[in-house]
Amino acid sequence: MCEVAKEIGAELIVIGLPLNMDGTEGERAIKSRKLAKTVEIWSGLPVRMWDERQTTCAAADILDESGTFGTKRKEILDSVSATVILDDYLAWRKEHPGEI
Numbered sequence: 001m002c003e004v005a006k007e008i009g010a011e012l013i014v015i016g017l018p019l020n021m022d023g024t025e026g027e028r029a030i031k032s033r034k035l036a037k038t039v040e041i042w043s044g045l046p047v048r049m050w051d052e053r054q055t056t057c058a059a060a061d062i063l064d065e066s067g068t069f070g071t072k073r074k075e076i077l078d079s080v081s082a083t084v085i086l087d088d089y090l091a092w093r094k095e096h097p098g099e100i
Helices: 002-007 027-043 055-066 070-095
Strands: 013-017 047-051
Touching: 002 027, 013 027, 013 070, 027 047, 047 070, 055 070
Parallel strands: 013 047
Antiparallel strands: none
């Protein structure tokens, strides 16, 4: 991931932050923050943590709408969820120019 980000000239890396539904951080969020720090060190790029609550549900809705079910759905659910996270971040960034 770090090499690809450098190769494509990325400004930063967005990593999902798995918050609890009440907004608190549990063990998964702590592990994600540690991963983010490692990625930041190895890539030399800033890392933006992004709330990933409800992204799996949003991804499931997208797959429902596209008629994707069964084994294929299981194979791509995480990738579609990651796309939802990035789309959410990019929409936020469009509304907050100059912020990362």
